[in-house]
Amino acid sequence: MFIGCHQIIIKMNEAGRSKTPFLFAVNFEMNEGFFIENPLKQSRILFNINGITNAKNVPETPKSYIFKRYPESFETYEKRFYCAMDALHKEETFLLNLTIKTPIETSLSLQEIFNYSSAKYRLYVPEKFVCFSPEQFVIIKYGKIFMHPMKGTIDATLPNAAERLLSDYKETAEHQTITELTLNDLKQVATSVKVTRSRYIDKLKTNNGYMLQTSSEIEGTLPTNYMQNLGILFFKLLPAGSILGTPRNATLRVIRNCENQNRGFYSGVAGYFDGENLDSGVLIRFIEEKNGKMYFRSGGGITVDSQCESEYNEAVQKVYLPF
Numbered sequence: 001m002f003i004g005c006h007q008i009i010i011k012m013n014e015a016g017r018s019k020t021p022f023l024f025a026v027n028f029e030m031n032e033g034f035f036i037e038n039p040l041k042q043s044r045i046l047f048n049i050n051g052i053t054n055a056k057n058v059p060e061t062p063k064s065y066i067f068k069r070y071p072e073s074f075e076t077y078e079k080r081f082y083c084a085m086d087a088l089h090k091e092e093t094f095l096l097n098l099t100i101k102t103p104i105e106t107s108l109s110l111q112e113i114f115n116y117s118s119a120k121y122r123l124y125v126p127e128k129f130v131c132f133s134p135e136q137f138v139i140i141k142y143g144k145i146f147m148h149p150m151k152g153t154i155d156a157t158l159p160n161a162a163e164r165l166l167s168d169y170k171e172t173a174e175h176q177t178i179t180e181l182t183l184n185d186l187k188q189v190a191t192s193v194k195v196t197r198s199r200y201i202d203k204l205k206t207n208n209g210y211m212l213q214t215s216s217e218i219e220g221t222l223p224t225n226y227m228q229n230l231g232i233l234f235f236k237l238l239p240a241g242s243i244l245g246t247p248r249n250a251t252l253r254v255i256r257n258c259e260n261q262n263r264g265f266y267s268g269v270a271g272y273f274d275g276e277n278l279d280s281g282v283l284i285r286f287i288e289e290k291n292g293k294m295y296f297r298s299g300g301g302i303t304v305d306s307q308c309e310s311e312y313n314e315a316v317q318k319v320y321l322p323f
Helices: 007-020 076-090 110-116 159-166 171-184 226-235 248-259 308-317
Strands: 021-026 035-037 046-049 068-070 095-106 120-124 129-133 137-139 145-149 150-155 191-206 210-219 270-273 278-282 287-289 293-302
Touching: 007 046, 007 226, 007 270, 021 248, 035 191, 046 095, 046 270, 046 278, 076 095, 076 110, 076 248, 076 293, 076 308, 095 171, 095 308, 110 120, 110 129, 110 287, 110 308, 120 150, 120 278, 137 226, 145 171, 150 159, 150 171, 150 308, 159 171, 159 210, 171 191, 293 308
Parallel strands: none
Antiparallel strands: 021 035, 021 270, 046 120, 068 095, 095 293, 120 129, 129 287, 137 145, 137 278, 145 210, 150 210, 191 210, 270 278, 287 293
């Protein structure tokens, strides 16, 4: 089922030229993924990409279920955090996304979590992972390309939560940095690149309440022959800047050193091409299954202004089910 990314690029180019619908996913390390032609005709891998889905007869959400999280200790996170801070103070990186892997216990299967979840981008790969992501990555529509970097989170139940999120210095700086990175990324493949919506807020439902997150919309115009090289174009934008940081290559080295484990499909991307337009999301809000155990992957942006305790709490807060 999984193939190398060079093969995925070739298949995306061919499907773009022939206008053949496909579903695809690419892992964070960009060394593995999958590609499925006419995915609405198969049911092994379930998906819902912004309302386009092959899932049938979705059951109602159960009234009760077990969901427990067992996050790593603060002391364990602290070591990883100060590894990142050391690189930040040395100016090897200016922003990086630091992630954790949390064991969870639940009475629900991966497929049930997929069925009950509400999110723009949902993906279920049997015996591997389920994802219920709110974050758009790339949308290609009638010669235009759009990206929606998401950065900045707050508990929606806090007093004046939206105002606090928008006025927070650290969150604002993070978002501006990622927006600049995304602008530069898009300029590799498009012209007339500009920010069309800045720091708009989405409200996300979790099993613990609600969260607010900020995103921006960036738009560009593609060359007339973009369909001929759809895969090449798309892969120039990987990995997604919002779950990496800046500058790209140096930050990737810091992440590998501080996290000391592969992310796999977590923080990779997945998308659907309908024969004309492409819609894709970042694989965050992600649960993987290994050797009969489940792990929830989460994280957040780290800058020189970050405080260890608040970053730890944010990463743990993101371990939730969206129903």
